[in-house]
Amino acid sequence: MSLAKTILIIGVGPGDPDQVTIQAVKALNRLDVVFLMDKGAAKDSLIEHRREVLRRHAPDRAIRFVEAPIPERDRTGDYEAGVRDLNARKGDVFERMIAEGLKDGECGGVLVWGDPALYDSTVRIVEEIAASGRHDLEWEVIPGISSIQTLAARHRTTLNRIGRSIEVTTGRRLREAGPRADSVVVMLDAENAFAGLDDPEAYEIYWGAYVGAPEEILIAGPLAEVTNEIVRRRAAAREANGWIMDSYILRRREPDE
Known part of the structure; x- marks a missing residue:
C-alpha cells in the first residue's frame, strides 16, 4: 500500500529570515524536497533567499531541490484570462514536479514569499491538483508574515x-x-x-x-x-x-x- 505524498505551502515572510515563524520552522524541518520555480537570472536572489531560510532554520535536513522554469503570462490579451491560463500552465509544471520529484510518503514544500493567502496562486494550484484525484496527496498551508x-x-x-x-x-x-x-x-x-x-x-x-x-x-x-x-x-x-x-x-x- 502506497503512502500519500504531503505538500506544505509555507509562508516565509517578505525578506528577513528572522521573520519566519516558529510554525514555519517546524514545517521546514519536515521537508524532504523543496520545489523551486525559476524566474530567470534576474530572480536568482529570490531563490537564494529561500536557500538561506533553509540553511538557517533547517540546517540538519538533507533537503533535495526540484527546479523548473516558470511559465510566462501572455500580456497581450485580457488580464484575467491571461492569469487563468498562466495558472493552468503553472499547475501542469508543478504537477510534473510532484510526480517526478517527490516519492510516496515524502514531504515537499513550496516556500512562498510573504503570506500564501495574499496575491499568490500556489494554494489554488495545489488545491486543484489534489482535487483531481490523480495523486494520493495531502496538503497544508502555513501562514507567514506578509x-x-x-x-x-x-x-x-x-x-x-x-x-x-x-x-x-x-x-x-x-x-x-x-x-x-x-x-x-x-x-x-x-x-x-x-x-x-x-x-x-x-x-x-x-x-x-x-x-x-x-x-x-x-x-x-x-x-x-x-x-x-x-x-x-x-x-x-x-x-x-x-x-x-x-x-x-x-x-x-x-x-x-
Whole structure:
C-alpha cells in the first residue's frame, strides 16, 4: 500500500529570515524536497533567499531541490484570462514536479514569499491538483508574515485608523477604480498607479520596496511631495537589482494635516 505524498505551502515572510515563524520552522524541518520555480537570472536572489531560510532554520535536513522554469503570462490579451491560463500552465509544471520529484510518503514544500493567502496562486494550484484525484496527496498551508504587516511596522504606522476601513488592492485596480476606503494597501503596482491620482494633495503614502531585506527602501510623506522621489528610486532599484517587490499604504489626509 502506497503512502500519500504531503505538500506544505509555507509562508516565509517578505525578506528577513528572522521573520519566519516558529510554525514555519517546524514545517521546514519536515521537508524532504523543496520545489523551486525559476524566474530567470534576474530572480536568482529570490531563490537564494529561500536557500538561506533553509540553511538557517533547517540546517540538519538533507533537503533535495526540484527546479523548473516558470511559465510566462501572455500580456497581450485580457488580464484575467491571461492569469487563468498562466495558472493552468503553472499547475501542469508543478504537477510534473510532484510526480517526478517527490516519492510516496515524502514531504515537499513550496516556500512562498510573504503570506500564501495574499496575491499568490500556489494554494489554488495545489488545491486543484489534489482535487483531481490523480495523486494520493495531502496538503497544508502555513501562514507567514506578509509584506503588508512588515511595511506598516517599518513605517511605525497602522493599516487603519480607529473606526475606519481598509482596502487591499492592486495597482491595476487602483487605476481603474481609485481609492475606495480611508486607507488603501496597494500591491503589484508595476506602473506607479499612485502617480496618476486626480487629487494627490488629499493623500499621504507609506511606500516600501524589498521590505525586510537588506535592499530595503522606505519613503513616506504627503503624496504630492514624494511621488517623484518614489518613481525615481523605484526605477533605479529595479535597474540595479533586475526586479522589485514593493507595496504601499495610501491614506486620506485629515483636514488639519
